[in-house]
Amino acid sequence: MDATVEISSKHVTSHEGAAISIAVDGKPVSELYFDFSKLLKSVRSPSDVSQDFLLVAATVYALDKLALRKDAENGWERQFRVTIPVKDSTKWSRASKTINQCVSFLSGDEWRFTFTERTNRIIRRKQRRRRSRIPPRYARGEFACLFSGGLDSLIGAIDALDQHKGQRIALVGHHDPNIGGVEKDQKQLLKALDAAYPNQCEPVFVGVGNSGKSPEITMRSRSLLFIALGVSVASHLGDGTTLLLPENGTIALNVPLTPARRGSCSTRTAHPHYIDLLQTWLSKVGLNHPISNPLLPKTKGESVVQCKNGTLLAKIAAQSTSCAKPGHTRWWKRRDADGCGQCMPCIYRRASLHAAGIDNEPYGNDICTGEVEVANPKSEAADDFRACLSFLRANHPKETIATMLLATGPLSPLEVLGHADTVVRAMNEIRQLLRDKANPQIKRMAGL
Structure with a gap:
């Protein structure tokens, strides 16, 4: 599959972004959706490189959902050739080998990226006639923590908030507008965390997805998009800011339970090798943000039992999914x-x-x-x-x-x-x- 990302020079969305489309074999197949309006309420000026990383991640996420695995020659491994415009194509091209390895390992497919020079802006802020009397309140925090609405991310957030009492932590949530329930879970859990740890939670919940039907349901690449949003927030918080990715070791490693589940059939959304490749990728393009998984040495049961606020977790665990x-x-x-x-x-x-x-x-x-x-x-x-x-x-x-x-x-x-x-x-x-x-x-x- 040969795919090309096109950023419109004229057309804009209602969410303060350029209209961005994906064409496959020269034919438009989908529009990318970014709720930049929501992101810009928390992130003052997303850097060009963090915008490019988010664009690459969203493209991977969309193509992963658009291309059916059953249509691949072996019924599983697909081949993608993707051309994406970025602000510094020379720097991204130097990192392309690592990027190819990282995304290929994550999704179990073969990915090859070509980067061209981006001349059109991704974010297109609205021209407001008058300034708001209420100054914007951008996210603050010592570090950022991915907050999916799942049990592990809830434990990771509780542990971080409890361990760093008095300090603000940015909780970064991603939801796909075409998939219901996720944003609701995040907001419901945030309400409980706000009550337990007042003035510590800095929520940044942003919708990113794509238009049209998505026939493939494996969703193996979502973690890349989730991390890209987290990196955008971490970049806003400051160079070197850590991004927490709470995922218990059993799920992160995802041991194949039968021979049929080995190799590419085993998901790798928080696998240590994937995180290592991703860390190298970020470093090569100039994003200095360590990714840390505090739950990697633990089972899910150990994560629950050892949670730093077990009383709160017992009260709200059922609200997670x-x-x-x-x-x-x-x-x-x-x-x-x-x-x-x-x-x-x-x-x-x-x-x-x-x-x-x-x-x-x-x-x-x-x-x-x-x-x-x-x-x-x-x-x-x-x-x-x-x-x-x-x-x-x-x-x-x-x-x-x-x-x-x-x-x-x-x-x-x-x-x-x-x-x-x-x-x-x-x-x-x-x-x-x-x-x-x-x-x-x-x-x-x-x-x-």
Whole structure:
């Protein structure tokens, strides 16, 4: 697929940005959506390089959703050739090898970027007839923290706010206008955090997406767009400002539970190798912002149990969402639930809440009571839980899990055994949930 990004010199959107389109093989296929009006209320003057990074990330996000994997030669790995205008094409071209590696690793496809000189402005501020009597209140903070509305990002925000009492922290949220629920979750959780930590939260919630139908649902590249927004805010806060990306180690590493899930089929949205490549990319284009994952050494259960304000977390955890398949409600017994209960993020979530003694949420289907058809090989909805039970039953030693982790991406020999131990502890959390609550059939399938 040959794609080109075009920034209009004349047409502007209602959100203080240029009209930006993506053409594939010379034919326009989508418009990019940026709510710059919202961003500019918090970020005074986004730098050219942070705007370019956001443009690249949004383009990747859009193309990832527009190109069906089933149309690829092998039914999975797509090939993208993308031309994007940036302010300093020489600098970006020097970093292109790293950028290609980073995005290819993230999405499991082959990406090749060509950068041309950008002559048109991305942000187009409205000409206001008179100045507002209320001065703008731009974001302040010691650092920025990604705030997705999920349980991990909630824990990361609570830990940061509690550890740095009295200091402001920018909470950066991304939502796609075409996907409902995410912004609502973020705002609901922010209200609770504001009450617990007054005058500390600096919310920056911005919508970025694209127009038209998005037939591909893998969403593997969303983390790049999310991080690009975080970098825009961190850049505003000052050179060298750290960006926190809270993601428990089990999800970040995403061990392949079966051989079929190895390699490109395993998501890598917070994988250490991806973050290392991304860090090199940022450095090469002049964005000096360390990306730190404070939850990487922990399982999800350890993240919950060790949260610095467990009382607050227990009160509001149910307002967060972890489900990877929230729209697949046709399979659910309880369609008013917030999560399916049977995807791996839901399973890790429930096991973590059980470890903390707060497993009291309803799920679309209950993995413990037989509502997930694991014995039916034709049930696609049961694939994750079936793979999980198979992995538990195998009871792999740490050394075998380390080998599996190396199949998902490069890890240093000194780190991989530690990561494998994190996976072992996470699986023990699921085992404990099943021991305490599962029916005899599920226990047998898990080898318990």
